[in-house]
Amino acid sequence: MIHRYLLHNSNVCEASSATLAPGQIGLLSGWGVFSTIRIFDGVMFEWPRHWQRMKRDAERMRVPFPDQPEFLEAGLEKLIEANHAYNATMRVAVVRNQGGLWEGPGVTRAYDVVAFTANLAHWPERVKLDVAANARFAANEFAGTKYLSWAENLTRYERAHEQGFDEVILLNERSEVAECTSANIFIAEGNRVWTPPISAGCLPGVTRAVLLEDIRVPGIEVTERKLTLDQLAKADEIFITSTTRALLPVAHVEGINIRGGSAVCERLCEAFQEFSRSYVARHIEKHRVPISKAGL
Numbered sequence: 001m002i003h004r005y006l007l008h009n010s011n012v013c014e015a016s017s018a019t020l021a022p023g024q025i026g027l028l029s030g031w032g033v034f035s036t037i038r039i040f041d042g043v044m045f046e047w048p049r050h051w052q053r054m055k056r057d058a059e060r061m062r063v064p065f066p067d068q069p070e071f072l073e074a075g076l077e078k079l080i081e082a083n084h085a086y087n088a089t090m091r092v093a094v095v096r097n098q099g100g101l102w103e104g105p106g107v108t109r110a111y112d113v114v115a116f117t118a119n120l121a122h123w124p125e126r127v128k129l130d131v132a133a134n135a136r137f138a139a140n141e142f143a144g145t146k147y148l149s150w151a152e153n154l155t156r157y158e159r160a161h162e163q164g165f166d167e168v169i170l171l172n173e174r175s176e177v178a179e180c181t182s183a184n185i186f187i188a189e190g191n192r193v194w195t196p197p198i199s200a201g202c203l204p205g206v207t208r209a210v211l212l213e214d215i216r217v218p219g220i221e222v223t224e225r226k227l228t229l230d231q232l233a234k235a236d237e238i239f240i241t242s243t244t245r246a247l248l249p250v251a252h253v254e255g256i257n258i259r260g261g262s263a264v265c266e267r268l269c270e271a272f273q274e275f276s277r278s279y280v281a282r283h284i285e286k287h288r289v290p291i292s293k294a295g296l
Helices: 025-029 047-061 069-083 151-162 206-213 229-234 263-287
Strands: 002-008 011-014 032-040 088-096 111-118 127-136 167-172 177-180 184-189 192-195 221-224 237-242 246-253
Touching: 002 069, 011 069, 025 088, 032 047, 032 263, 047 069, 047 088, 047 206, 069 088, 069 111, 127 151, 127 177, 127 237, 151 167, 167 229, 177 184, 177 229, 184 206, 184 229, 184 263, 192 206, 206 221, 206 237, 206 263, 237 263, 246 263
Parallel strands: 127 167, 127 246, 192 221
Antiparallel strands: 002 011, 002 111, 032 088, 088 111, 167 177, 184 192, 184 237, 237 246
């Protein structure tokens, strides 16, 4: 459940208050973009990467968007303070308001910013994955865009949990592995680690980007490669990544036998945790976040 206060444009208000209207075209049409951000000790982890991805996606989806990240960042920091959400998860969305047949009267703003925070989720130590065929269309011009219309992912995720799974591997129209409903997927063979390329239809996750671009573990190489279920069956390890999960090893994939190892995942997870701690420490030092919020 979300916390007491939300951010509506530049105002922090009660989450139960009426701040949005059906006539904002993007609200009921899913015409907008969003991102989910992990908050460590009052710091929004990798905020610049989230901003850049949202801005790019907004341009692709023709969604008006704030000109400067400082405008949005200041509001989000006010929200963190209001909810005392110093170690939490944040969802921030930019909703298009105008255009189309169902635009409401009196809508004068081109877009609305809506953000809220919630407690951290508790994930299992290892996850079980189902598989869904033709669940991503990699050739779609909007593939890899994180837009508000999320119903397909939510439906698959809910159905998976009802069937005893934690997530779902989504295959594209070429039967290649793309991603999960809200996570990227990686495999390891020895010390070589691969994740599907963006051309497979996956979202460019922030945790995925950190592993590909910033994490360096001696002897481990992390790169992109097209993956199939056959390659998952041959892998020594499979793991998933997301903002809320960090790295989680996979214990089971429906329909195929996997080894279920986790040694490489554990080393990468340790490196990712160290990277996160360093990021937060630099931010606290730079912005002088009060020591009462910092658990370092």
